[in-house]
Each structure stands twice: as structure tokens, then as C-alpha cells.
Amino acid sequence: MTQTDLTRLTATEIAGLVAAGETSAVEVTQAHLDRIAAVDDRVNAFLHVDGEGALAAARAVDARRAAGEELGPLAGVPVAVKDVLTTKGVPTTVGSKILQGWRPPYDSTIVRRLREAGTVMLGKTNMDEFAMGSSTEYSAYGPTHNPWDLSRIPGGSGGGSAAALAAYEAPLAIGSDTGGSIRQPGAVTGTVGAKPTYGGTSRYGLVAFSSSLDTPGPCARTVLDAALLHEVIGGHDPRDSTSIPQPVPDVVAAARRGATGDLTGVRLGIVSEFTGEGAEPGVLAAFRESVDTLTKLGAEIVEVSCPNFKYALPAYYLIAPSECSSNLARFDGVRFGLRVGDDGNRSLEEVMSLTREAGFGPEVKRRLMIGTYALSSGYYDAYYGQAQKVRTLISRDFAAAFERVDALISPTTPFVAFPIGARTADPYQMYLADLFTIPTNLYGGPGISVPCGLSDGLPVGLQVMAPTMADDRMYRVAAALESAVGTFTPPAL
Template identity: 65%
Template sequence: MTDLTRLTAAELAAGIHSREVSAVEVAQAHLDRIAEVDGDAGRGVHAFLHVAADAALASAALVDEAIGAGSAPASPLAGVPLALKDVFTTIDMPTTAGSKILEGWRPPYDATVTARLRAAGITILGKTNMDEFAMGSSTEHSAYGVTRNPWDGTRVPGGSGGGSASALAAFEAPLSVGTDTGGSIRQPAAFTGTVGVKPTYGGVSRYGLIACASSLDQGGPCARTVLDAALLHEVLAGYDPLDSTSIDAAVPAVVEAARAGASGDLAGLKVGVVRELGGEGYQPGVRASFDAALQLLEKLGAEIVEVSCPHFEYGLAAYYLILPSEVSSNLARFDAMRYGLRVQVADTGSAEEVMAATREAGFGAEVKRRIMLGTYALSSGYYDAYYGQAQKVRTLISRDFAAAFERADVLVSPTAPTTAFPIGDKVDDPLAMYLNDLATIPTNLAGTAAMSVPSGLARDQHGGVELPVGLQIMAPALGEAVMYRVGAAFEAVRDAEQDGPLIRRVREWS
């Protein structure tokens, strides 16, 4: 095999399982690539906060041993390397969630997602960078420095899962896992020309996922192709009694759906264009790429219908009340007593003073802003007008989705209003940063499924190189099969018409 880091997860798995290449060689090739390009926040992609080279090679060796002994592979992805967002607990690696308050913390247990990856024989290369506690849309809010976008090192990779997305686009890993609270898988996928999937809420266990906003957080697969995402989806998803919000239902057959979709026939399928997710506020190049995507979907035989979701325009406001409210409650656990950072306050500092000094030193500005915003929204006197009203808007957004799915099998929109913006451009303007999540938030509020698939390239007002644009495909709760089918069909026709996979056009990192 030639350059192992350029292959898809499906190709690598086939090679490993047929003993054309060993899992150890595959792991080593990716570790070499990481050593070559990842560097630190000053230079390099900086997708990783921790690289677990020895553990990765040991895990890969076990896969080779089993295959050599004639055993069936532990899963269709056994031996394939993966980068794990640093928000999932790992017993053998530090887990920081991008925060100073958890610097060096070694969790005493594995997240269910981590355990499933291990059981599947997947090689975990290390932990990826993220906005602190998944709060942000650029990875600039990581306490450990920004991750760079492989398409243009002066641009952000999106966030919060910028590390997991950049690791794919820089060919440091063929697979990664992210979490999506308001778009943290899909928007980085769009910004880096990769595929990112936010499963139905409850589809992937949250046990051991450090909470941002519990009613919105959802782990999911990231990859460079729709089929690879589907293969990983089936490893991650499934009922978990350790998560009381886990759905006790069969995992949608997404691999089968992705394979079927790749044949490129969407005859009889209705694709709804959400009128409220587009137009004003969306970069012209993003709109052009979206219009071209609609033409391709039509060419595949899909019927395009316009749908209206009138309450989506209030989604951002509702989200930035509900999320901070849950954050202010969830992050109360960082109390400097049981684990994590403790800042001493003289000799006589009380527990309360130590707590306040620790949280002040350990949390970054965006986390503090959201904690205070949530504290405000939940205070008596403001509760009804803010949090209570936001929860009602949430109901109306779910109803909008239900009505739209009466008329269409899937809904589509641009994943993000813009392409990747320059590092430093929005970091001092929280509201401008929040607007990135305009199109992705409704899905989280409703608990439905959505994915981002590369749709093309566009140049923005800053000039420079052309940057990736993502097409968002939204499906009803547990409707992942139809979503993957459409995603795979779109990917196949886009690749055929536009000179191969978009990711091949990423520049070589230097």
C-alpha cells in the first residue's frame, strides 16, 4: 500500500483484515504523520492535546495478533486509528475538556464511547483539542491554544470540535469522535471539508462525556467519507443503561443505507429546503455552493420542496438561554474539592474562597460568561421571561420540524453561514461567534439527527484560498438511515461531477 494516511477507514480495515498491511504499520504511519504536522499551537495543526503512541501501538498489535491467529476482527473497524475528542473520559490518558481546571486529570473510568472503541479494536491515537468544555465555534477558547485549519493555517477549524475535524483534514487520523451541543461536530466538518454526524439525542451514550448542556450534548462520528462515518456510527451507537437518556431501540442500519445511497438514486425522495436557513447573513459563496448542491440532489431524482420553519429564527436566542442555564448547573461540580485544580487562598481561606479563586483561575472567559448568563437566566424574577420562555420556543421548534417532516423526508441547509474565518476575527465578539451556530442549533433543540457533507469550495471577503462549504442534511429522530442514504448519494455525485473528493484538494501542510 502507498501512503496509508490517505486511505479511508474502510480501505484500511480491508487491508488490515486481509493481512495486506498490519494494524501496527497503519498506527505507526499515522503517528509519524502526527509527529510531522501536529506541532504545537504556535506552529503546526495542533489537533492533538495528547498523543498515546505506546498505547496505540499496543492496541494495534493485539488486533494483528488476533487476525494472525485466524480470529474474526472484533469489528469492521478493528485496527483502524481514531482521534478522540478530549471530552470523553479515558482511564489511560489525561482528560481536560480543553480546560485548565482539569489539567493533567486522569479519570478513574472510561466513557461508554471509549469502552466501545476499545471493544471494537479501534486504535485510539490520542485526545483532540476543543473549545473549553465544548463552548465555542472556533477552538480558540481552548486553554491549550488554537487548532489550525489544514486548508489555511491562518483560519480556524471551527468548534468546539476543531481538533477532531482538523485531525481528519490533515490526514493525522481517518476517523475521529466529536460531540455536538449546538453544531460542534457539523460546523467544524463544514469548515474542514470533512463529514460530521450529530446522531439523534440518546443515540450515543453520554456516560463519561464531560457535560456541557445535558439536554443537548450528543457524541457522534467524524470521518472523511460518509461510509466511514456510518461504520463508526454503528460502533458508537446503541443503548447504554449507564445513561438514563439513552434510547432503548435498534441502531438505525446506517452502513447499509450509506452503501445503498452510494449507487446514487434518490428517486421518490423529498428534500425540503428550509426557507429560514439561508439568504441574508449567509456568505454569497456558501449560498452558491448550496444552490449547486440542490441541483445535484435534483439530478439524483430527489424532489426539492420548500418548507417553512417559522420559529427557527428564535432558535439561537432560545439556545443561548437554555445552554448557559444547563452549563451554570453542570459546571458547579468543579468545586476544587474532589478532583481537578485547587488554588490555595492564604492559610485561612474558606472552602468558598478557595472555590471562587479556583474557578476564576481555572475557567476561561467564555466559560465564565456562560456560567453567569445561565445564573442570570435561572434567577427568580427572570426565570419566566428567559429560561421558561426559551423552553416554550424549544417546543415550537420541535413542532416546526414535525410539520416539515410531514412534507419532506429530509431537510437541507448550508451547515454554517460562512466558511472558516481568520483566527482572532471573532474571539472578542461573543455574539458574532454565536451566529455561526444559526443553522445547526434547531436540530439540537429538537433532539433530531443531522449531518454535514462537503458541498464545494468558496472564497470569502478576506480573499486567499478557497475554503470548504458544508451541506447540512437533517432527519427526524432515529431517521439516520435516510440521512446517510442522502449523504452518500450526494457525496458520490459531487465527487463524480467535481473532480473527485473535495478533501484531495486540501494543501499539503507546511
């Protein structure tokens, strides 16, 4: 089997070959490292490639197999990790100059579980700075390019992870989803991105953007691969006070069941607010075709109104910036990371100011100012307090909908990947990329994006949203659709 063949395999296929001794973890890892070397100068999916560490981890997996140990379901499979999760001894920048060169002294819980499962970490992927963006253009280290069309964005904030999958640089990746940062890149790159229930995956070691919204999750090229990765990284973590003390639903069994293509007895609700104005005609056409497909698979389709979803975008852009204005106060040029102006002649306040001026990019500064204003004396109740009330109304819309249906479906994004630079001058147009994904974050439930078609030759994603701790439902529906429409392959790089 050639190196190209190895990089085209699913994670499930790779794990099976490694376990059977038909290939080695080292061979698989080297094939992906070579692929990164061949194409990433054009894609810019990775901020750091840890070739030496990856090969050492692969050799350890091969040694375990040779000793007769039973390997886990993803042992020997390479994985790319969004640069928002701490990795011991490996740079973690969060796409920002303010943490350039920082090597954490500990692993995040997600990374620790990946290592324990025998996966092979290839490196850290590019992202919008501090996960604040929808296109991966706000990285301090240059934009990531969409493998379907290198002149277009790969989504954000986790565009590096999605692009690495679409470019066959990695079979699995980890992202984080605060307002759609896993699902939206999945949609525009033709890959699968899953946001677990908030608290279903640990935030320990995740550099915080918005603590009540941030959710790490799996990215893959197939629904089953995403479910297998979800199973590895999910579950209760006592180090995270928001972690849910319950086991992960059986998402793998649900994905396998869905892959049979039978949705008999499943009721799916189309969110009427997401299928009217605001989405491109090609996106809506692909979505409607997918609805017809789901009907043929046995699902019952009903229309559901969630009237408060239209307030999700403004509510989100008060809640998330407010929380980030608190979380990012720790980046002061004193304790770790960048320090500017410390020449012995300036006060501590001057050093902090100069460090933040040099270290934070324009989008981070914009959100910090919005959040600080919203939390300021005299404005807290009018802005942040009101936004939290809207959040409650959105959660009630979800609760009412799930009394009628098993899951909700909608397009993942209103449009396909747009050209790099097309929206950076208009923040509101950029924010609209997450119009359909934000409500799920405000509610706290799970959501997944699965490829459902093409519009003008570019991928379109369908989003499945489920009740909290019912992650298995979204995997079943997504896998069923995937079984009918197949996967989508970008043009060769």
C-alpha cells in the first residue's frame, strides 16, 4: 500500500490495519508527515508539526502490538489538535502572538486521553486568534486555505483542523466549538464536525474564550470516525467543574445503526427560521434534497418554529465577548507569554498595555472592548443581563421543539466557503457565518455537521441538533444521511 493510499483511508480502516499487522503505525504516521510536507505550504493547516514526537508515539503503538497487547479502536491513528488545547512541551499559541513560543507544562484532559488511547498526535492546527473568528483569517500566523479552492476560507475558528482533514494531512482532528467553530468549518470543507453536549467533553487545558460556551469536540471525514473519537475524548473529568458526571451516550453504536440507512420511527424537525431568507439558493437546494433523502430513509419530517432563534446572534455577541474580556485578563505580559517594553524604565501598567497592544490582534481587541463595555457599571443589566434572558428563551424553544421531535435539522451555514478577504472589512457579515450554529451553543446541546451536497462545486453541510446528553441521536441521523449521499472528495492538491 502506497503512502497516498494510507492517507486516503478512514481512521477506522487505519486502526484495523494496524491492529492486524497489515501496516505499522510508523508507516501510517510517516505517510501523513510526508503529506503535510508536500501540501501544507499551500494550505497552512498546521502551526506546529511534531514529527519526532509523532513517530515516537507510533513506535510505542507498534511495540505494544508486537508484544501481543490488545489495542484500542483508534490506536496508531494520527490526529491533529487545534492549537487551543495545551500540550506538554509542545507550543500552544491559540493563534496569537501573545503566546508565541509558549510550551505548556501539562497536557489538557483531551490530549491526555488521546495519548492514552494510542492515537498519534501530528501537531497543532491553525485557528482564528483565541477562537474568535469564522474564517481562520484572524490567525496571527496567516490564514488557512480551503483545500476545495485555495483562494477560499476553510471556516473558523477551527479552519486548520478541518482543512487538515480535507487535504488528507490527518484522518482525525480535534476542534473546539463556541459558536460553531467545529461545525461551520466542517460544512465548508466537506468534512464532519461534531459539537458534543456542553460538559460532555472536558475543558481542562482548553484556553478559555467563553467559559459557558466552549466545547471541545471531534472532527473527521466520516461520521463513524467522529463517533469513535468522541468516545475517546468524552466523559466526566473531575478537573473540570462544568463536566457532567455521566457516561458518554453510546455514540459509536448509534453511528453504526445509522449507517444501515434506516430511520424508521425517527421524527425530525426542520427549523423554519433557518430555511427562509438569509441562506444562499444553492445551500437551500442541497438541504431540501437531503430532507427528501431522509424521508426516503424512513424519517418523519415536520416543520418546527423556534421564534427566539433570531435573537441568538446578538445575544451571543454580548455573552461571548463579556466572558472573553474576563478570561483574557490573565494575558498581561507578567506570568507567561509575550512581554513588551520591560526595559526597567516603565511601570507595570505600561508593560501590560504595550504587551496587549502588540500581542492581541484586531478581532480580539474588538471583542474585548465590546465585552468590557457590556459588563461595565450601569450597562451590565441592559446588555449582558438581557442577553442571558434571551439565552433562556432560546433554551425554552429547544425544549418545546424536543417535545415534538427527536432531533432538529437545518443547513449548517447560510453560504458556502467565501473568498479570503471578502468579509474581513465587515465584521457583521463575518458573524453571519455562524447564524445557524450559535443557538445550539447557547442551549448547550449537541450538534453535528455532515456533508450533504455541493453548490457551485463547493461543499454544503446539514446540521443535526439533539437534546442535551442525547448525542447518540445526532450521530444516528448523520450516519444515515452519509450512507445515502456518500462522502465528498476535494480536487487534488
